[in-house]
Amino acid sequence: MPPDAPRILLPHAPVLVTGARGAVALEPDGEFRRLSLAQAARYARNESPMVCHGPAVAARLGLDDFIRLDVLELFAFVRPARFCLPTPRGLAEIMGLPRPADLEDEAEALMTASRRLLEELARNTAADTAARAVDTRGLAWMMARAGWGWGSPVLAALGVQGDSGRGGGAARVWERLPEWNEFAPEPPGGSLPVDPAEARARLASMLGSGAEQRPAQADYASAVSFAFLPREREDEPRLVLAEAGTGTGKTLGYIAPASVWAEKNAAPVWISTHTRNLQRQLDGELDRLFPLPHDKARKVVIRKGRENYVCLLNFEEQLTRNRNQDAPALGLMARWVLATRDGDMVGGDFPGWLVDLLGRARTMGLADRRGECVFSACFHYRKCFIERAVRRARRADIVVANHALVMVQAALGGLDDGIMPTRTIFDEGHHVFDAADAAFSAHLTGLEAAELRRWLLGPEGDAATRSRARGLHRRAEDLVGHSEDCVQALDNALAAARALPGPGWLMRLGEGAAHGPSETFLALVRQQVYARSADSSSPFSLETDTQPPVPGLPEAAADLAQALGRLAIPLQTLMKSLAGLLDDEATELDSATRSRIEGICRSIERRALAPLAGWKGMLDALGGTSDDRFVDWLSVERIDGRDMDVGMHRHWIDPTIPFAKAVVEPSHGVVITSATLRDGSGDVDADWRAAERRTGAAHLAAAPLRAAVASPFDYPAQTRVLIVTDVRKDDMDQVAAAYRELFLASGGGGLGLFTAISRLRAVHKRINAPLEDAGLPLLAQHVDNMDTSTLVDIFRAEEESCLLGTDAVRDGVDVPGRSLRLIVFDRVPWPRPDILHKARRAQFGGKAHDDMITRLRLKQAFGRLVRRASDHGVFVLLDPMMPSRLFGAFPEGVTPVKVGLAEAVRLTSEFLAPPTG
Structure with missing residues (x-):
């Protein structure tokens, strides 16, 4: 049935905007009402008004929540994968409206922006292909049927009446996504050098002939090119510590030699950052290197951990369990999935304010949760965003990642496919110490151990009917049937996993009813923390030394260590048995199954065996086997005076030791750069030594190249x-x-x-x-x-x-x-x-x-x-x-x-x- 003519119908609801001292309501008849914040709170609860960023308005009014029409939800539907500032002024600016001068102007701007968004939706859908228009109408119908406040105005703008918008499968977005292509493995990259003159020439080319001359930027690019010379000995990378004062233009300065090396050697250079802001800045600067969008899409890849990307299987499972109240959020997420560039939900084209509006469970909860991927067993494997990014990264010139991903993956023996870059640039290098501290630390806490149990067993109790989590049995069940050893090892591992904290563990600790070796250990940890803390009534988190332990703690640690060993042994057997299938059935396994087996083996090693080994070392230390490289302590994590977690922590005293060993030494060339690498003690040599100590350079056999260029600012x-x-x-x-x-x-x-x-x-x-x-x-x-x-x-x-x-x-x-x-x-x-x-x-x-x-x-x-x-x-x-x-x-x-x-x-x-x- 063809759609009816579109109609622009604004909701019959007032607009409410708030300030620090009061609020303004714009009634549907055009009248303004000035309200105190107390009056506005009552008004919001009674009138279900139109607002901009409901959670922020609720916070200003002192409300937990209230029913409202959020203009940002309409914006997200009409312009998916597009960002605007989530304020009345931000909406006014992006919609081309005059800048509001006061609350009355802001209220009028929200009303006008809503009308223009509905008009835009009508125009865009009329110009869309028939299939896309059907999808838009079908999603709007699904959301309206579930009570989405914007449902009726949106359906009117789309020309939908009655059930005419009902479309089968509008939210089945995976059916409309393209598949990624597999390519032959890339040959190893070359080792051709980049000399300073080449770096300077590339920099000049990116800047253009009319650019302002920056001698310091060219000197910086020249110095950084040292990292792109071939190394002469194994485990002795070419390391450059480069401090570039603000305004030097260091981003283009290191992109210049990096891009030359990538082209000459047919291998990617990884650029690692610490903040989302720099990743966005890098993405923009790379337009100078690749001005054509098609070339840039092929040559530049943004890489993050799996937990940053939407998982299509999670989306499908949430859609299958679609409760009425979830449908509006599912519809908005479906619109974004169809429009997104790469599926990145953290710093990509996913507006961060959607998490505030829809809640973490309905947004970030759709990402992969710590190793639950079923790889090629997933129906959506060939369309998976993260798998697409992994394959694109192998063929790219520049891969932009973050410190956490690079360090954790290097420590675990490679990235998702076991491939390690040979050249890496760490921008924001002053964060290397803290990033390494996080990457190489271990935490034997109730939450961590309970999460491992959930990863192995899947959801239990009431959560089993609500959670999308998939236990190890479900992830591997059709593979282990190939071998009796695999079946037995999996059964033994799942039985042993019940020694980890079960649902309700924290409540049992507070009630003195700990169950099993892990909860018994955690209960004694909690007892020691409360006994030794200076102020146990503090609303903040508490911590104490591990020594001397309270009576019973060493024995509980030993019991838990044995229980963890009983879990680790069958997991090791399972991993080896699965890996053995790759040889035993080499002629029968297709490439997707081989990839899946390799992925599950990596998951078992990284998600279970590695932490279990670290926990066992920590428990041994409680029995007197100390290691002066580490510092251990016990803690109770609290929020507003309520216990949230209990456990033991271990950090390297100097985390740059494992960083140097796992990340820098295996590389051929590394640049660590920042505007603030050196201390400012006044002793130049001492300041450089401090930089070497904070970046791990002090632990390498070969001395780094030191380079510093001053800021051009006065x-x-x-x-x-x-x-x-x-x-x-x-x-x-x-x-x-x-x-x-x-x-x-x-x-x-x-x-x-x-x-x-x-x-x-x-x-x-x-x-x-x-x-x-x-x-x-x-x-x-x-x-x-x-x-x-x-x-x-x-x-x-x-x-x-x-x-x-x-x-x-x-x-x-x-x-x-x-x-x-x-x-x-x-x-x-x-x-x-x-x-x-x-x-x-x-x-x-x-x-x-x-x-x-x-x-x-x-x-x-x-x-x-x-x-x-x-x-x-x-x-x-x-x-x-x-x-x-x-x-x-x-x-x-x-x-x-x-x-x-x-x-x-x-x-x-x-x-x-x-x-x-």
């Missing part, structure tokens, strides 16, 4: 550093007043950094309303119900806004221009004095180690201020106890000045005043 002229001496940092009223006055003096563009979430929240509560009165929107991590990257995007786009955040904001923000012109730090960011830091402090130089970490943190924060030659900024520290030995965190010629708050406000206002005339 920091003494472009920045000021002020240390406020008359604000008591333990008096939150004084601290909040300082933030308020400094943000007002800068006219917005202020980034407030905090060493504790509680301090951030206390300041936000005090300054939110007065800043809004002055026309300065205040954003806050841990307060607004938005993910951090979305908050940073809003802050970047809105020049008058201010943002409060912690470490994740300090390290991940890249905001050029006047949108970031002031940074205020609440106090000196000393390292947290926990057990892990205590051990490292003792090994790495005591107080000098504290100073180094603190200088690097200050250096990183200061580096956010000036990103372009025209930028100006002020850095303020609200801590009179800032010692002068930390002044090396700031560039040469930038001298911190100690002043009172009033003087700091005056200097900030004068220095950041916009130019006149």
Whole structure:
């Protein structure tokens, strides 16, 4: 039946927008109502209004939730895989509307944006192919039938009446996705060198003939080319430590020699980053190298772990169990799956605010969960996004990955297909130490052990009817039937897995009713933590040393170690038996089955045997077998005073030892680069030695090439550093007043950094309303119900806004221009004095180690201020106890000045005043 003519029907619902002090409702008849926040909360519960980003509105109104029509959901349906700032101003901008000046304007903008989105949907669907138009109508019908608030207006815009939009299988998106192609294995890459002249020539080509000359950038590219010379001995890679001051253009500087080497040697170069922002920046910069989209799609691949990509089997299983309330989320996810470039849900083309709107279970919950992939047994294997990315990466020139993926996969013997890159560039190299610390640590906790049990057994109890999880038996059942040894080993492993914590383990620990060896061990760990902690009533997490153990803990550790051994032995047998099939039935197994067997064997090794071995070593240490390379401790993880996890932790005191051994040594060439590699102690050689220690270079046989190019920025002229001496940092009223006055003096563009979430929240509560009165929107991590990257995007786009955040904001923000012109730090960011830091402090130089970490943190924060030659900024520290030995965190010629708050406000206002005339 052909569709009827489209009709644009806006919902008969008011629009509600909120501010710090009050709200505005725009009634369907066009009348505005001014409301207090208390009135707005009642209004929201009673009227089911139209809003922009419902979770953020609910948080501002002090509500857990309320029924609403979210304009962002309409945007996600009409423009899938497209991003907009999730604010009324952001919607207005992307829809080409005038910028709202007040709450009334924002309300009108939401109403107009909704109308334009419905009109756009009608036009686009009319111009679509018949099959795509049927899919759009079918998804809209499915969502409307389930009660989606936008259902009726969307169906009207699509010309659907009654059941005319009912289409069989509109949400079966996998049927519309293309299959990836398999290619013959790539031959090993060559070893032809890249000389400095080639690197400089490629850089000049990317910049173009009219580009501004940057001698430092060319010098940097020349130095980095050393990593692309052939190595002369096994386990002695060509390593370059390159510090490039902000504004040097290091991204293009290392892309130049990397791209030349990839072309000459027919092998990829991997570029590893730490933050999503840099991955996005890299993606943009590579347009200079590959200006044609088709060439770039073939030559550049973004690679992440499986947990970042949507799993089509998970999507199908959620669709099969489709409950009425899930249908709108499924429809929006289906629209995205059909439009996405690569299926990446973390930093790709998936709007982060959709997680806020739909919930993690209905969005990120569709990703692969820690090794549950069934590989070629999956009906969607030939269309799988991650399998497509793996194959594209083998043939690419440039693969952009992240530190966590590169380190974990290297430690486990290769990437998904066992292939290791020979050339790797670690950008944001100042994060290598912390990334290695995370990658090479071990955690024997209730949550980790229970997760392993779930991975082996599948969901149990009530969860069995709700979860999409697949146990090992289901993942391997049709393979183990080839061998009696496999069947017996699998049965034995699943029986032994019941020694791990079962459903409800945490509640049993609290009730003193631990069951089995793992829960008995965890109960004694919890007892020791509570007994030894200085303040067990604290709402924060607790930790204590492992020695001396409370009575019974060593014996419980020994019992658990034996139980883990009884689990590991049949898993080893199963893995070897499955691997044996590759030889025994080599002539009968098709390539898909071989690939699946190899994948399951890798999963067993990485997901089960590796952690079991690490846990056994930790348990042995409790019995007296210590290893001075590691530091162990016990903890109770708490959130708002409630126990969330219990267990034992092990970290390398120096995690760059395994990083150097597993990641750097096997490589042929490695670049570790950052704007902040070196310490600022004032001793140049000592600062380089600190960089070598923090990057693992100190553990290699051959010395690295050291390279440093200075920033082209005139920091003494472009920045000021002020240390406020008359604000008591333990008096939150004084601290909040300082933030308020400094943000007002800068006219917005202020980034407030905090060493504790509680301090951030206390300041936000005090300054939110007065800043809004002055026309300065205040954003806050841990307060607004938005993910951090979305908050940073809003802050970047809105020049008058201010943002409060912690470490994740300090390290991940890249905001050029006047949108970031002031940074205020609440106090000196000393390292947290926990057990892990205590051990490292003792090994790495005591107080000098504290100073180094603190200088690097200050250096990183200061580096956010000036990103372009025209930028100006002020850095303020609200801590009179800032010692002068930390002044090396700031560039040469930038001298911190100690002043009172009033003087700091005056200097900030004068220095950041916009130019006149």
